[in-house]
Amino acid sequence: MSTLRVNDVLKDKVLVSRESAHLLEDALGALMENVKSPGAGACKTPVTLDFEGVGGVAPSFLDELISIFESFVEAGAYSGERCLLVANPPMRLSLKFEALARGHRMTIRVQPDGSWRLTVAES
Amino acid sequence: MPVFVPRGFMAMKLTIKPDSKTFQKTKSFRHVADLPLRFDRLDPRDQDFKWAEVDIDLRECNFVLPSAALWCVVYLALASHRGADCRLLVPLNTGVCVYLKSLGLFDSLKTFRVAVDDRDIGSGHSDKTILPITPFKTTADAAGVTNAAFTGLQSAGVGAANLTSVVTELLSELALNAAQHSESAVGAFACVQCFKSDDRGERFICTVADGGMGVRESLYRNASLRERVSYDWDALELAVRERVSGTGDPQRGIGLYGVSEDVRRPGRSLLLHSGQGSLEIKEDLQSSARRTRLFPGTLAFLSIPT
Numbered sequence: 001m002s003t004l005r006v007n008d009v010l011k012d013k014v015l016v017s018r019e020s021a022h023l024l025e026d027a028l029g030a031l032m033e034n035v036k037s038p039g040a041g042a043c044k045t046p047v048t049l050d051f052e053g054v055g056g057v058a059p060s061f062l063d064e065l066i067s068i069f070e071s072f073v074e075a076g077a078y079s080g081e082r083c084l085l086v087a088n089p090p091m092r093l094s095l096k097f098e099a100l101a102r103g104h105r106m107t108i109r110v111q112p113d114g115s116w117r118l119t120v121a122e123s
Numbered sequence: 124m125p126v127f128v129p130r131g132f133m134a135m136k137l138t139i140k141p142d143s144k145t146f147q148k149t150k151s152f153r154h155v156a157d158l159p160l161r162f163d164r165l166d167p168r169d170q171d172f173k174w175a176e177v178d179i180d181l182r183e184c185n186f187v188l189p190s191a192a193l194w195c196v197v198y199l200a201l202a203s204h205r206g207a208d209c210r211l212l213v214p215l216n217t218g219v220c221v222y223l224k225s226l227g228l229f230d231s232l233k234t235f236r237v238a239v240d241d242r243d244i245g246s247g248h249s250d251k252t253i254l255p256i257t258p259f260k261t262t263a264d265a266a267g268v269t270n271a272a273f274t275g276l277q278s279a280g281v282g283a284a285n286l287t288s289v290v291t292e293l294l295s296e297l298a299l300n301a302a303q304h305s306e307s308a309v310g311a312f313a314c315v316q317c318f319k320s321d322d323r324g325e326r327f328i329c330t331v332a333d334g335g336m337g338v339r340e341s342l343y344r345n346a347s348l349r350e351r352v353s354y355d356w357d358a359l360e361l362a363v364r365e366r367v368s369g370t371g372d373p374q375r376g377i378g379l380y381g382v383s384e385d386v387r388r389p390g391r392s393l394l395l396h397s398g399q400g401s402l403e404i405k406e407d408l409q410s411s412a413r414r415t416r417l418f419p420g421t422l423a424f425l426s427i428p429t
Contacts, residue, residue, distance in 0.1 A: 012270050014269045014291045016262070016265060016295045018262070055273050055277075055288060056273060056287070056292050056295070057292070058269070058299065059296065059377050059378065092285070094381070094384065094385060096382075096384055096385065097381075099366075099377055099380065100377050
């Protein structure tokens, strides 16, 4: 599995602060390590953050979560696809989230199933 | 006009009451623009604010908007913090008093040792109040305020379902800004209400205020912005642009930009007021920063139709 159910770790209905994003750090790190390990067989499977059950997400929270993802990638702890899926986002994709992705040199697209795909932009 | 009453050797009493032409017509206290001009020099954040007594007189008011109510909280909390004996003279109109009590104005002030004579005012809950005036200081508090508003919005059952996340998302960013950047000696305050008016219909009103350094001072801390923030009003214009932040971190500065983009939709509006500057953003209004009366800190007033 390469999916982290955010609501399993964070019980708040609305996820707001950068500090609370860090409460997902261990779970996200373990997930990315799992994707990297031999035999996982899913190195091309992007990591998915599933927000089912979450009522709202502040940009600051998501921004910090992406930074944590990036730090794992940069540390070599992950060799899967360099993109992040946001499943069941409780909010509409708006300009601010696109701006947030740009800040990480990522693009953000809505998938047919409503999830968001954040991909590292080609340099 | 402020009333200066000598009391003893150096002690003075300051009485502030709304007094604009609009106020005289409507008896509605909407925001600090309804206050006398001289009051701009009486900033309770200043070290030299040495009034022994400060009264805010709302006795004539027949309506008080949350933006004005939060000004009362911030001003009196700051004045009390400076050592003044503070008092709120509540409206003579009992209905307005009941509303202000349900909004949490009186209890908020009492926590700052402000005297409020609210005797015999019922404590009935108002359906209008989703989140009463709630103090917060840290980002964790801001998260708590946001989640309390989310719960209140869900139980109120007002407006389209998707608006709950929109309102809480916007509130969260405004509250985070106050917690992270204001360095307010008296913390910050938020409230959410659902208003119905004849001319604008039913709307969510979110108000966040702090008694901190203000947007200009916050941006001034970023050396690369110093030349561009000569006044409160041009600091506000800059603050709502993408990636503008007092932190200097190139990945920050999405909060106010995001809020301002989200309010550029039919019927929505955002009023930011910091120091002597204010900025209003609407769907059809790119920017209207102006010089106005002093708010000792920063206030954000968000309006979203249900």
